[in-house]
Structure formats: C-alpha cells, structure tokens
Amino acid sequence: MRKEKALDLAAFFAEFEQMMIKKNRPLIGDYCRKKMVKYCAVYLNAEGKEPIHELK
Template identity: 60%
Template sequence: MTKVKAIELAAFFAEFEQKMIKKNRFKIAHFSNKQMIKCCHVYLEMKGVKA
C-alpha cells in the first residue's frame, strides 16, 4: 500500500463513519473508525514514525 492510498482510505473511512453515525448505524461506524485507524497506522509506519 502506498502512502497516498493509505491516506485516501483513511479519509474515506472517516467520511463513511460520519455518514453511518448520522444514520444511527453505530456498529458500522465503529468498524469504519477501526479501519481508519488501521490505515493511519500503515501510513505512519511507511513514513518511519514510531509509535
């Protein structure tokens, strides 16, 4: 996964999470949140940032 792709996926999951919260679909929103965090983690690993 490239850095750009990781950021694009994180942004997509963040937007999707907000849409699901508005529709009161909290389990799907929580899943999207976890996926967003995973993509951000991949991006940071690729940049060489240590957590």
C-alpha cells in the first residue's frame, strides 16, 4: 500500500509541477518537486511501521 501511495503522490506532484511550469511559475514547480521527494521518502521509509495519518 505504501508504495502505491508514494507513486500516487509522485504522479500528483509531477502533474502539478508541469502545470506550474506551463504557467511560467518555475519556482512553484521547484518547490513542488522538493515536497514530492520529502513526502514520498516518508511513505517509503515508514514501510512496516504504523500507518501515517498526518504528514508534517
């Protein structure tokens, strides 16, 4: 489940990043990419532990 959730998050962030780049807002796209890496790493590192209900 965690790997699927991480892939879903990565897809969402990638789509949002591309949309921001098209709107000529590259800083928002870059920020979005950094958040994607952070959140996906949290999901993948938490494998085998209790479910994550809230990401900070």
